Amino acid sequence: MRIYIMIALLFFASAKVLAQTAKQDVKQYIDFAIANNPELKAMDLKYQQAMEKVSLAKSLPDPSFSAGVFIQSIETRVGAQKAKLSVSQMFPWFGTLGTKEQQASLEAHAIYLKYLDASAKLEMNVSKSWLDLVLTDKKIFFTRKRVEILERLEEQSLKRYESDQTDMVNVLYIQMLKEELISKLDLFKDKRMTQQIAFNTLLNRKLKTEVITPTDESFMISASIPTANIEFDKHNRIESWEHLHESAEFAEKASKLNTFPKIGIGLDYAILAKRKDMDVADNGKDAIMPMISLSIPVFRKKNRAAVKINQLKQAEFKALKVSELNQLQLEYQKALEMYQTGKRDESLYQNLLTKAKQSYEILSSSYESSVKRYEEVLNMQQKIWIYQQKQIEAQIKVQKSLAQMKYLGS
Template sequence: MKKIIYILSFLMLALTVRVSAQNELTTYLETAAENNPGLKVKFNEYMAALEKVPQVGALPDPTFAFGYFIQPVETRVGPQQAKISASQMFPWFGTLSSRENSVEAMAKAKYEVFEEAKSKLFYDVKSTYYNLFFMHQAIDITIENIDILASFKGLANIKVESGSASAVDAYRVQMEINDLENQLALLKDNAQVLSVKFNSFLNVDVNSNIQMGEKLTGVELLDKHLALDSVLMNNNTLAAFDYQIEDLQYRQKVASKEGLPQFNIGFDYTFIGEGNSTASNAGQDAFMFPKVGITIPLYRNKYKAKVQEVIYLQEAKTNEKTDKENSITVLFEIVWKDYQDALRRTVLYEEQEELAEKSLSILESEYATSNLNFEEILRMERKLLKYALEMQKATADKEAAVAFIQYLQGQ
């Protein structure tokens, strides 16, 4: 309950803009959760761990024996012909429950491993989707810039025909167009690779069409410390360590109880034949119940070593968790830095793109009415293309950083 409240309080500090891309992405995440074979492996391992609970919680199998006397043993009441015996071993009180608790803790750890795998899968799907979204945007922007250059080429040809410009201007434009067409082909190849990668996460046909929204979801994380606290509280790997430590605590109890006596309760039934005895109970079968035994653990060093072994493992697992917390904290700092950098770049390139568009419009007008150096127009057009691409890349990077933080939070 505490975990749920904490998550809700954190989400209240996030500003979310719902757009069509989010709806598409949510559908793909559901498909990945249902189809991904790697995720199914982790889930089946968790289910297998649950099946161990009834195994360790059961008593040892009872022992049953039958004996037949080839040469009957004569007794006061008659000859012994056959004998049946059965017994059940009972461990010390609380041993079975401790074993069950130990296995249940390990099953919970397996579940956290499954949840971690699901969170990692969701991050892979999201980040690939964002990169693919950027590729599609880059393709559209590149095609748009090729069209712009084509209009520049037409303007340059008009000026060349009128004798007010050199044919070099038209050649320069065509060179720029050739470069962009080559870049466009590379972008399309990259988009194809990302599409195959994305569909593989969903375990669908690699050539399946991927629906892309018009915009990416805009999420801004407003509090760094709260985000880090949420990571350390909800991270699946750290939660798995907690259950592993809990498992070792129960294993210590089991090791201690194994050094205590075990009890054996059973019965014997002896078949007595009719002999020459004149006793009143002659020929009457003999039944002995209960037959009680006890196992005494005399070799104490073995059981002390078992307990000490688990104590060392607990200390090792606790230190391992602390080391993982430190690693996650460092990783969070790196991702938060990337997130802040993406935010700054988003603001910067949005402004730069706007200024480049205005500058290009002015330069185009001046070139049409004067003999302005055409190189300035091409240089500004290259800047406009760069800023437009960098703007989209910054947006995709920001969303990828948010997705990774959500992965660390176990979402």
């Protein structure tokens, strides 16, 4: 029995210096996700569409062309009219096209800012998802080791029982602990499969692609909390609403400009036949007539409604900006709380782990075959494993909060 207890002690002493079997830099996962995530691709396509709308907004309406042939010629002094060609171009009121271009450009930039925010959020989600896998793998590793040690202890206890050196209750106690851990191990494995699918979904690759996590402490992505004050007014989520607000202002201006007349210029070209009954000046000479026209917006109700709609949009975007700012501040406070809690837990469980190991050494050195002492040794052994797991959970919590803060500061 003492030999196997010492094996457990050696395991605890060497757990932190295990070699890393395989490691994939999380930065490579992030780059892969940004390049392949379908949601991000869709947002990029949406931005490209918005940029094309800028070209549409500053374009003039299509010119109109018409041609007509007189069934019965109309006689004029210089000849009979045979046909007439007309071409015209309408122009909106001065400044209208530039205003619409500004509106479309601001809308496109707002979409681009949302794309940048989605990219930063994807980076955060990939980091968090990867950390979830790291934590579950750590739990699986520790649980397997605990089962292995309990199996050795069970074997040794059975031998001692057969030789009347211990009670059957000691054997049963070890078996109960082992069965509980085997059940937990199965739960962790199921959970890991779900987490792996979630991770691969972010990367848009085969859902069952294996993800290797480090076995040492190299899972630490960030070192410390950002010291610089985060300016939420400059965050992409806030600036996006600001650009939409400005876009609505230009849309309102464009709606007002639509209440002014549209100006059209054109040209009529009349084809004349020569007179045969007499010879006159400019006989048969085709006629050219420049024209100007106005499109008068008599029915202004629709324009007034458009102005009102854009004024309401401005109020909406302003309210959403304030709401978004409040949400960012809340998210930062939650991340800060998680960071501080993780740091406290990390320190707490490091202290408890040190004391538990000292207690375990004392108990194991004074081990007796009594049931009470036997349970105390095993319970202390369980506490050491639990504290190791809790310490890693605290470290993962700190890393997740730092990933959140990095996103909020982007």
